[in-house]
Amino acid sequence: MLSRRALIAQLPVVGLAGSYAIRAFAADKTVTIGINLPFTGADAHDAQLIKEGAMLAFDDANAKGGAGGYKINVMQLDDGTATAGQYDPAQAATNARKMVADDSVVAAIGPQMSGSGKAMAPILSQGNLATITPSSTNPDITDPKFASTYMPAGKAIYFRTVTTDAFQGPNMANYMADTLKIKSVYILDDSGAYGVGLANAYEAQAKKRGINVMGHDQLDPKEADYTTILTKIKSMNPDALYYGGVAQAGVKVVKQSYDIMPKMIRAGGDGVYGAEILKGGGFPAAEGLYATIAAPDLLANPDAESFIKAFAAKYGEQPENYSITAYDAALVIIDAIERIAKSGKPVDRNSMRDAIQDSHAKTLQGAVSFDKNGDITSRVVSVFQITHDPKFPDDDVLHQYKYIGVAPATA
Numbered sequence: 001m002l003s004r005r006a007l008i009a010q011l012p013v014v015g016l017a018g019s020y021a022i023r024a025f026a027a028d029k030t031v032t033i034g035i036n037l038p039f040t041g042a043d044a045h046d047a048q049l050i051k052e053g054a055m056l057a058f059d060d061a062n063a064k065g066g067a068g069g070y071k072i073n074v075m076q077l078d079d080g081t082a083t084a085g086q087y088d089p090a091q092a093a094t095n096a097r098k099m100v101a102d103d104s105v106v107a108a109i110g111p112q113m114s115g116s117g118k119a120m121a122p123i124l125s126q127g128n129l130a131t132i133t134p135s136s137t138n139p140d141i142t143d144p145k146f147a148s149t150y151m152p153a154g155k156a157i158y159f160r161t162v163t164t165d166a167f168q169g170p171n172m173a174n175y176m177a178d179t180l181k182i183k184s185v186y187i188l189d190d191s192g193a194y195g196v197g198l199a200n201a202y203e204a205q206a207k208k209r210g211i212n213v214m215g216h217d218q219l220d221p222k223e224a225d226y227t228t229i230l231t232k233i234k235s236m237n238p239d240a241l242y243y244g245g246v247a248q249a250g251v252k253v254v255k256q257s258y259d260i261m262p263k264m265i266r267a268g269g270d271g272v273y274g275a276e277i278l279k280g281g282g283f284p285a286a287e288g289l290y291a292t293i294a295a296p297d298l299l300a301n302p303d304a305e306s307f308i309k310a311f312a313a314k315y316g317e318q319p320e321n322y323s324i325t326a327y328d329a330a331l332v333i334i335d336a337i338e339r340i341a342k343s344g345k346p347v348d349r350n351s352m353r354d355a356i357q358d359s360h361a362k363t364l365q366g367a368v369s370f371d372k373n374g375d376i377t378s379r380v381v382s383v384f385q386i387t388h389d390p391k392f393p394d395d396d397v398l399h400q401y402k403y404i405g406v407a408p409a410t411a
Helices: 006-011 044-063 088-100 114-126 145-152 165-178 193-208 227-236 249-261 273-283 302-315 322-342 349-357
Strands: 030-037 071-078 105-109 131-133 158-160 184-189 212-218 240-244 267-269 290-293 361-363 367-368 382-386 403-408
Touching: 006 249, 030 088, 030 322, 044 071, 044 212, 044 273, 044 302, 044 322, 071 088, 088 105, 088 114, 105 322, 114 131, 114 158, 114 193, 131 322, 145 212, 165 240, 165 267, 184 193, 184 227, 184 322, 193 212, 193 240, 212 227, 227 249, 240 249, 249 273, 290 361, 302 322, 302 367, 322 349, 322 361, 322 367
Parallel strands: 030 071, 030 105, 105 131, 131 158, 184 212, 184 240, 240 267, 267 290
Antiparallel strands: 290 382, 361 367, 382 403
16 A cells, blocks of 8 residues: 555646646547536535636646546536525436436536435436546435435446545534533534435434434525524523534524524534635634534645645635545546556446446545445545634635544444
């Protein structure tokens, strides 16, 4: 096994394509990769940061002659709608059908949200189109118990460069019990596939750890005012509030919970890790909020320094950790194309699915490999706390979320 630093040393240096001779592409050597994210609605900024991470890798590969000589084209699709105000599973399904119908699309990146993933997975399975999600964490999509629903064609097609909420929720319950020493908690979720799954996984482990779960309610993400439920929670005086869900309801939970219970410990999953929470929740309301991501923290790691510099130079903003998992997803796809091209096989959906399944691609988080269901073999869950640094923009994820450490795994 190579060390992470040794692996990083073998990665292409991003942002330095000008130092390479540009090689012409063969006329017929092009492939299309879909990118499906919610560019409309409450999570648009974070979706953009994810897309930019993937595009940094694809643009760099193209500038150096392509992946195995293949030029990579991108089909960008938006699964957010104004009606939903965030990701929309119906639109995600439409986008999946559009990718499947285009024979030039050989793989995809996305979706960002698990609700979209549940809508897309059956369609992608029937079309034998592999996708790699950099942020979707609901475990059902890759659970063999639900294979008839989400993998009807039999083979894994839904791969992840993050772990699942089967680890994210329970590991945060462990952290809150062991480190924050909470004895009681009230749980809220946003009624979406991701939020419900995360909150339920957290609740089950919290109970195992002896934490008193004083209640668990679902929110309507389109409602503007959660004062009634938050006032009820205040009257019950739990040690902590845990929220499972994404930004549409999350920004209101952050703002209104601070107004009503400013000293209560508040925590959530990766749905409250991102620029939209910082911007929508604002300070001082967001101060002190704990959040997890379903991956290692690499933003503060020296190994990611060249990536961060290249990202900032190209896009004029700082990345977040899921920019890196998207970059890593793109590296897995590039590596798959290169291995297929070297073998002499055609780069098509069949060969891409199999090559992704067998990945050991060198990425910023080390060598990425997947189990037979498509889940990444790493199970790391990282904990952050929002700590306001006025020297940087309020929505700068890199500087406003302070890395605390790895959440304890469940034995």
